Structures are given as C-alpha cells and as structure tokens.
Amino acid sequence: MALDKPYQDIPGTTIFDAEQSRKGYWLNQFCTSLMKAENRARFKADERAYLDEWPMTEAQKAAVLARDLNACMAQGGNIYFLARIGATDGLSFQQMAGSMTGMSEQKYRHMMVSGGRSIEGNRYLGEDGDAQPHRQPQGQAGHTKD
Template identity: 80%
Template sequence: MALDKPYKDVPGTTIFDAEQSRLGYHLNQFCMSLMKAENRKRFLADERAYLDEWAMTEDQKQAVLARDLNRCIALGGNIYFLAKIGATDGKSFQQMAGSMTGMTEEEYRNMMIGGGRSAEGNRYIGEDGDAQAHRQPQGAAGKKS
C-alpha cells in the first residue's frame, strides 16, 4: 500500500525518503566510495570507467558526469552523499549549493546571510493564498479529531 506523501505537494522539493533511498542506492554508494583517496584518484583519472563499475542507471551516470546535482537528487541522490563529488572536484558545499540554485557562490552566500529565499512561490501547490499556510501534519501528534 502506497504511503500518503503530502510533502510531494511542495514545488521544487525532493524529500529523501525510503523510495528515494532505494532509487539512489548505487549512486549514493558510488559517492561514499569517494571517501577513499585511491577511489577519488581512479574516478578523476577516468570518470566513465569508474562509474561503469557501479550498478547505476545510465541517467544517474550522465548526471554525475555533467555534475548536475539537481538531477542526481531527482534520481535518488542524497545531498550529503553527493557532497563527496563536490569535495573530489575541490568545491565547497556552498559552491555546490550555489550551482544547484543557478547562483554564483557569492550570490548564494549573500542570499543565505540575508535570511534565505522568500517563501513566496514555495508553498504547497494546493494552497490558495494563506488559507492553508498553517496546515497541520496529519501524524499521530498532529491528528485532528
């Protein structure tokens, strides 16, 4: 039986849940392999050959080769694992996050220092104005009678 996933109604947001974990298992295992210096060296020497050692989908491999982290996330990648790719490339997490938002590192840093993104346009797809702005989750603690 499929679980109710109200968080799928948040535009531009991918939640790393059990389904995403299964989808990205091999992609994330590849990323974790980059914790070892010898694996980083092998990957950088011939990225495609190293990726072909993993049971990843072709889409996942292409996303890694393109360093399209948003696509990697859509294909089951977890940002904390994907950070290993950025570190292998000598990039900071801030540089990676900036690239994922279409901003430079400086623009991203300034946006975060300024309080982050506006919530406008980033609410539930099903919301109409502020009518549901304070919607309660329907879990055990938030269940309404």
C-alpha cells in the same frame, strides 16, 4: 501499498524518503566510495570507467558526469552523499548549493545571509497565499473547550 506523500506538492523540492533511498542506493554507494583517496584518484583519472564499475542507471551516471546535482537528487541521490562529488572536485558545499539554485556562490551566500529564500513560490501547491502550514487543529494546545 503506496504511501500518501503530501510533501511531493512542494515546487522544486525532492524529498529523500525510503523510495528515493532505494532508487539511489548505488549512486549513494558510489559517492561513499569517494571517501577514499585512491578511489577519488581512480574516478578523476577516468570518470566513466569508474562509474561503469557501479550498477547505476545510465541516467544516474550521466547526472554525475554532468555534475547536475539536481538530476542526481531526482535519481535518488542524497545531498550529504553527493557532497563527496563536490569535495572531489574541490568545491565547497556552498558552491554546490549555489549551482543547484542557478546562482553564483556570491549570490547564494548573499541570499542565505539575508534570511534565505522567500516563502513565495515555495509553498505546497495546495496552499493559498494566506495559508499557515503549521496551524494546529482544533482541540490541540491553545484551544480549550467550554
């Protein structure tokens, strides 16, 4: 039985849910392996050979080799696991996040310090510009019956 997933209606957003977790299991296990120095050294010595030791899809391996974190997430990668790839490459989480947005680290930092990304263009597609996504339905707190 397919679950209703209204959160899939958010432009440019990949939600890590149970389906994504199953899809990315081996990708995330590979990332976890990078916690050990000897595995990081083996990976850096021959990335393709190390990836081939894992039962990952070709799309997952290609995304890792390209360091395309958005593609890794689309293939089931969880950003907290994927951060280990960045750490292996000597990147900060901020540098990785900037690369995922197409911004330089400096532009990404400035955006975040200035209050983050604008809500415009980042709402559920079904919402209009005046929608308030966290509205409470009638009969909830703040509403009384006469």
